[in-house]
Amino acid sequence: MPRKAQQQRPSKVYGLRHSTIPHAPERLHIGKRWCLTDSKKAYRRQPHPLFGKWSIRYSLNRHGYRCPDFNREVIEDPTRFRLVVLGGSETFGLGLPADKLYVNLLASRLEEYSGREVTAWNLGLPMASSSYMARMLYPAITELRPDFLFLSFPEQLGYREYFNDDDEVFFCAPGGMADRRSPSRFWDPEGYRIDRAHLSLESQFNNTACFYHNYSYCEFLCDHHGIDWLYSVPDSGSGALGADSFLESKRVGSVISQFILAGDTESGEQLARDFRHPGVHPNQCYADAVFDCYIAKYGKGRAE
Amino acid sequence: MTDLPAGVMNAAELMPLFSDVAIPCTGHRNMGKCRWFGSDSERHYLSNRHPLFGPDDIEYSFNRHGYRCIEFDERERFDKDHLHLLTVGESHAFGMGLPEDRSYGYLVARKLQALTGRGVQHWNLSQGGIGADYIARVLPSALAVLRPNFVILNFPNRHRREYIFADGNYLTCGDGDQVAGSVHTAERHDSVRAAHFEHAHDDSNKFNQWKLFIACQRHLRARKAMWVAHASFNIPLRFHEYIDKGKVEPRTIMETGKAKYRDQPGLWLARDGKHAGVGPHADLADDTSAMFVREYAQEIDQLAVRLAGESSR
Numbered sequence A: 001m002p003r004k005a006q007q008q009r010p011s012k013v014y015g016l017r018h019s020t021i022p023h024a025p026e027r028l029h030i031g032k033r034w035c036l037t038d039s040k041k042a043y044r045r046q047p048h049p050l051f052g053k054w055s056i057r058y059s060l061n062r063h064g065y066r067c068p069d070f071n072r073e074v075i076e077d078p079t080r081f082r083l084v085v086l087g088g089s090e091t092f093g094l095g096l097p098a099d100k101l102y103v104n105l106l107a108s109r110l111e112e113y114s115g116r117e118v119t120a121w122n123l124g125l126p127m128a129s130s131s132y133m134a135r136m137l138y139p140a141i142t143e144l145r146p147d148f149l150f151l152s153f154p155e156q157l158g159y160r161e162y163f164n165d166d167d168e169v170f171f172c173a174p175g176g177m178a179d180r181r182s183p184s185r186f187w188d189p190e191g192y193r194i195d196r197a198h199l200s201l202e203s204q205f206n207n208t209a210c211f212y213h214n215y216s217y218c219e220f221l222c223d224h225h226g227i228d229w230l231y232s233v234p235d236s237g238s239g240a241l242g243a244d245s246f247l248e249s250k251r252v253g254s255v256i257s258q259f260i261l262a263g264d265t266e267s268g269e270q271l272a273r274d275f276r277h278p279g280v281h282p283n284q285c286y287a288d289a290v291f292d293c294y295i296a297k298y299g300k301g302r303a304e
Numbered sequence B: 001m002t003d004l005p006a007g008v009m010n011a012a013e014l015m016p017l018f019s020d021v022a023i024p025c026t027g028h029r030n031m032g033k034c035r036w037f038g039s040d041s042e043r044h045y046l047s048n049r050h051p052l053f054g055p056d057d058i059e060y061s062f063n064r065h066g067y068r069c070i071e072f073d074e075r076e077r078f079d080k081d082h083l084h085l086l087t088v089g090e091s092h093a094f095g096m097g098l099p100e101d102r103s104y105g106y107l108v109a110r111k112l113q114a115l116t117g118r119g120v121q122h123w124n125l126s127q128g129g130i131g132a133d134y135i136a137r138v139l140p141s142a143l144a145v146l147r148p149n150f151v152i153l154n155f156p157n158r159h160r161r162e163y164i165f166a167d168g169n170y171l172t173c174g175d176g177d178q179v180a181g182s183v184h185t186a187e188r189h190d191s192v193r194a195a196h197f198e199h200a201h202d203d204s205n206k207f208n209q210w211k212l213f214i215a216c217q218r219h220l221r222a223r224k225a226m227w228v229a230h231a232s233f234n235i236p237l238r239f240h241e242y243i244d245k246g247k248v249e250p251r252t253i254m255e256t257g258k259a260k261y262r263d264q265p266g267l268w269l270a271r272d273g274k275h276a277g278v279g280p281h282a283d284l285a286d287d288t289s290a291m292f293v294r295e296y297a298q299e300i301d302q303l304a305v306r307l308a309g310e311s312s313r
Helices: A003-008 A040-045 A072-076 A102-114 A130-144 A189-201 A204-225 A280-298 B042-047 B072-077 B104-116 B132-146 B186-199 B202-223 B237-242 B278-312
Strands: A081-087 A118-122 A148-152 A160-163 A169-172 A228-232 B083-088 B120-124 B150-155 B161-164 B170-173 B179-181 B226-231
Touching: A081 A102, A081 A130, A102 A118, A102 A280, A130 A148, A130 A160, A130 A204, A148 A204, A148 A280, A160 A189, A160 B202, A169 A189, A189 B186, A204 A228, A204 B132, A204 B161, A204 B202, A204 B237, A228 A280, B072 B132, B083 B104, B083 B132, B104 B120, B104 B150, B104 B278, B132 B150, B132 B161, B132 B202, B150 B202, B161 B186, B170 B186, B179 B186, B202 B226, B202 B237, B226 B278
Parallel strands: A081 A118, A081 A148, A148 A228, B083 B120, B083 B150, B150 B226
Antiparallel strands: A160 A169, B161 B170, B170 B179
16 A cells, blocks of 8 residues: 555554554454464373363453453443453463463452452453553553553563554564464465564564563553553563663562472473463462552552 | 765674663764765765855764764763753754754753853764654663753654664664665665565554653653653644643744745755755754743753852852
C-alpha cells in the first residue's frame, strides 16, 4: 500500500488509536487444548507427571483472553475488586490449568483477604512483549478501571510486536531460542518476512532500549492515574537512582522463573506441561510474593 | 556527504545503555573540527553560494564523544552558580549549515544568561537524521551526567526509527532513502532499510513517538529539570492528559518563518540550503526562551535567589 494512503486510512489496530480493549491477535492460534510450545506432539514425546491430555483447557473470552468477559456491569460494580494483569506466556499460563495459574491464585488470596469478590482479568498472551504491554496499558486502565494492576514484564527482552498493512498484529520471538517457531515461508510468507526482518534487526542493545522505554512509559501512566500497581522485571538496569533506574517501591523482588527449583524433576510441580514454562509450585510462590508485596505497599488499599 | 563518520564503533563505546556515569558516543567521535559536514557540503556550496556564509565561516567542532559541544569532563569544572542548558534533537537543533553561535540552542542559552544573571553553558547533544528513539536513549544519561537546569527537546518526524546492532553501531532509517548513524556501508544500509520498511506502520510509528515522548517526560520530571519541547506531531486527544501541553511547541522550525523570510533567502536557509537559517533560529530562540519564562517564572526566580545566596556566602 502506498505510504500516503496508509497514513490516511482509518486504523484497525485497537490499542493504538482506540480506547477499547483490543482483540487478542488472531495469528497466535491458541487452541482449546494445545497452544504453541504446549503441543500434542511435544506431549507425546514427553508426557507430564501431573497433567494429562485432557487436564488443560484454554478457555478464552470473547476478546481472546484467558479470563472472564469484560462486562460493563462488573466494571461498574463498586462492590467488586478488579484485578488486571498484563504479561507474557507465564501470565497466560501456557501448559497450566487456569486454577493453578498465579493470576487466579492471587485473586483467591485477595478475595480471602478483603472479603470482596475479585474479578481477575488476565491480559497475558503467549509471546507478548513489553511493547504489547505498553500498547494495552491505556485501554486496560481506562476501560477496566483496575483496583490493582500488576505488570509482569516478560523475562526475555527480545519479544516484539509488529503490524502489517491490514493492521494484523504479529508477535515475534527472540532469535536463538531452543523452541523457536518461525512462520512457514510457503504458508505464511508475510509472517516469514516480518520474522526475518525482526531477526535481522535484533540485538541486545535494541532489546534493552525497547524494554526500558516501555517500562518508563508504563510507570508514567500508572503513576499518572494514581492506581495501585506493582510490576516485576528481570534484573537489568542499575536499580539505583541511575539513568536506568526502576521504581523500586513498586517492584516485586522476584520474577516467576526464580521459583523453579532446579533439582526437582520428578514431581512435575516445577514445570508446566510443555516443560518450558513455570509449573504449579512457581506459580503458587509467585502469587504469594505478589500478594505480600501488595499488602506491604498498599495494606488493604482499595481492597478495604 | 563530504565528511563521513570517522569509523565504525565498537560495543564498548556504546555500552552501557542508559548509564548514569557516561554518555554514549556517536559516529562522529574523535572527529575534531571540520568545515563541511553532512548535507552542508563543499560541492553543494560551490553550486549554490550562500549570501551570508562563506566557506570559512562555519566550523563544526566535535568533542571526543562526537557531539557539537565542549568535552563532558568540563562539566565538573564549572562553578556551582553556573547554569546548564541541554539540547537534544535533530539536525536543526544541531545547527546544520550554521555557526554554533547562531543555532537556537546557543541563543536560548544567552537569553537565559541575561535573564538569570548567571553564566549558562550550552550542551548540544543533537545529531542530524535522528529519531525519537535517539532522544529517549541519550536523554537519561545526559540528565545524569550533565545535570542541566534547562532542557530543550526537538522531536523529528515519526517515521525515523533507530536500530542498534550487536556490535554497538546504530542506524536511523526514515520514510525515504534517508539513513543516518554510526556506520556507513551499503550492505548494512540495504539490509536495515529493507527490514525497517518491512516493519513500517504509521500507527506503530506514531505510538512509538508518543510513548518515547512520555518516557522522556518521566526522566525529566524525575530529575526536576526545567524543560520545553518542539514536536511536530499531533498528539491524540486521549493522550493530552499525560502531556504538559504548555511546554510543547507543536510546530517545526521550518514552519515558523516561511512567509517572513520569503524575500530573504540568506536569513531563511542555512548554508546547505536545506536547513533553517539565521532568521528562523533567532525567532525560535525568542519563542523558546519566552516558553521557559512563561512556564518556569517562579522556578527561575527561586533559582536566581538561591544562587545569589550561595555566592554571597
